[in-house]
Amino acid sequence: MYRLFAALPVPPEVSTPLRKLQKDLPGASWRPEENFHVTLCFYGELSDNRARDLDELLGEIDADAFDLQVEGMGWFGRREPSAVWARIRESDELRALASQCERAARRLGIALEKHPFTPHITLAYLSGTPLDTARDWTQAHQGHRSEPFRARLFHLYASVARKGGGPSRYDPMADYPLRDLTAGFD
Template identity: 50%
Template structure:
């Protein structure tokens, strides 16, 4: 049986509250609930149980210091046909290093390399037929948004299930401490 897995940094309530306060006034936005707000380090996709065990073993070997990050700015994916609104993350070498270690752990577990460039972000909403002009105005208003510092003391391996409702279900399976 396969599992849909990803590694991510979960956000504390203090970091989620300002994000939830932004969730209004954009047509076509399907806002992400508090429990779905996270920063993905590496999406692994559907993998079988043996590979999931290998991946867990490799992720558990990651040694990295705890660090702080700051959320700032906004943007979207899907230039002319927007499909996701995100909040950005300030430049952070410790975060980039941790993401690289997750990528190397995935490769050691036998997974194919990630083809997309890492763009650290928090998905705030999925979009459906949101007019680009309205989205541009909305994100321009978020240009001065800043939240943090947020203390990162670990990351988790999450399982993801597609639900019949509006939001996917994300469940942390294993937590890996930093520091």
């Protein structure tokens, strides 16, 4: 069994400045920089056979490369904050790619969680952080922006628990290139 999700990797020029913001928030369990990603679709626990079928369908996705950008911060959890994150500017291309990843799951009969698509990079999971404290932290970092960065591929990641605890490790199991018409013109 694998705990799988499709996501876009985050390059160091975006992740390193975000890592520097990871402080001064009580109750935060900061995510390691190597775990930063933009989730397209979370699939949950899948058997080897279902994972292979999903890999095949994700490999059929035909999409162009596109630009992403970090624009501010946010949190999940209306009354009791559960995470803080860096907001990714929405675009038609990003929404379409996430939709295609969800469609692959539906074709296999994989039940998906019913959450609106909110493109983000999780910076910390929270435990016992008061709402006002989470709001103050996100407001203090609301002006954070990244330069645009190019999404040229996405991965099927497996979430692997670490022996002895600590944050899970996210291992890319498969790569799916996006068509990049600008490659070679830089």
